[in-house]
Amino acid sequence: MTSRRLLLFVLLFLIQLPVVAATWTIYYPRPDDVEDKRTTYPLAVLRLALKHTGVNYNLYPSQKVLSQGRSIKQLKANREISLVWSMTDKVREEELLPIRIPIYKGLIGWRLFLVKDENLDVFNSFKTIQELRQYTPVQGHDWPDTKILQSNGFEVVTATDYYEMFDVVRLEQAGFFPRSIVEIWAEMADPQKSRNLIVEPHLALRYPTATYFFFNKKNIVMKKLVETGLRRAIAAGEFDKLFFAEHKEYIEQANIQQRIVFELDNPVLPEQTPVNDPLYWYTVADAQGTPQQPPVEH
Missing domain, CATH: 3.40.190.10 (Periplasmic binding protein-like II)
Known part of the structure; x- marks a missing residue:
């Protein structure tokens, strides 16, 4: 290896060191009730995604209780929180940066x-x-x-x-x-x-809809980090494992097969929603809670 190439290698190595050693501090909206179960699963998905990135991180609730509407306003202004999880619509995708992976598989x-x-x-x-x-x-x-x-x-x-x-x-x-x-x-x-x-x-x-993780438009690096981890978790089958462990009982209680289901249109669903990718969606045919086979990650 020439001295010039060696120097380039060392520089690249040194550049990578802060990234590997850095600890990411991530704030999510504090719910109005510490017993609110609506935060449990999204946080579990987020931790799973971060585990697959290998980064060090600290995950904290915001100092103040934030409603959904307030959370979105604060995230848009890049204040108090690092991300929200919310149902998508055209306005939210225009104002924020989504990871277009439905964390509830459309449920x-x-x-x-x-x-x-x-x-x-x-x-x-x-x-x-x-x-x-x-x-x-x-x-x-x-x-x-x-x-x-x-x-x-x-x-x-x-x-x-x-x-x-x-x-x-x-x-x-x-x-x-x-x-x-x-x-x-x-x-x-x-x-x-x-x-x-x-x-x-x-x-x-x-109605067709998705709950996504959303980030401030300037926070491209964190968005890509979480998305990479989430895709790796899906490819490893761990996302579906978590999803069905959390929701199989709820799905069985719903007894959808025995209900009259009225299908509604969703006019606020963005065109970029991955509605044609069966990997991302739960259907009645999945009622036994059998995960679909994940694709091979390339």
Whole structure:
């Protein structure tokens, strides 16, 4: 090896040292309840992805509680947090930097209904979406779901506070609260949320959507880091293993095969969504919880 090549090799080696030794500090939105199960799985996915990168990292919640809407505003301004996980829509993908891998394999778009227990018989009689539209759903005022439901003919009641939405149904200011398969069972296990509410047993909505990790547009390096780790976890089969370990019981409880499922359009779904890649999506055919074979990483 010539002295010039040796010098170049040494320089490249030295350049790499800080990257290997660096510790990444990553802040995520602090939930309003430390027992909020909605953070458990996304953080597990994030840790899995980071494990596959080999980097050192510290993962912290933000100092303040941040709602979804506030989190997105702060991330866009590059303040307080390093990433959010959220349902995608066209505006969010314009303003932020997404990893287009649906961390819930699309289950976030499978919606069951929380209804007031004494109104259950009314919903049991429904057979068509026209009948369902007679009742008003409640959703977050800045959730993509609100626009999806409205565009499919529903008059939607909105609220700014997450806990308020359960009260809206209890007070019959809305007829039902559509919740995803990955959320509804943990919510029903919480006495504060589930009081006088029940999961309607024979109806469901489904619309194509994805929950992604989002980053500030300037944070390209961290986005690529997490994406690389996530793709490696998928190729190793570890992502599907985590997904089914976390959600198989919820899927079985949902009993989708025995429900009338109303398919909705999603007008806010970005064109870049990888809807044609079966590796990324859960289908009813996957009900036994068998992971699909991952592709070989090149």
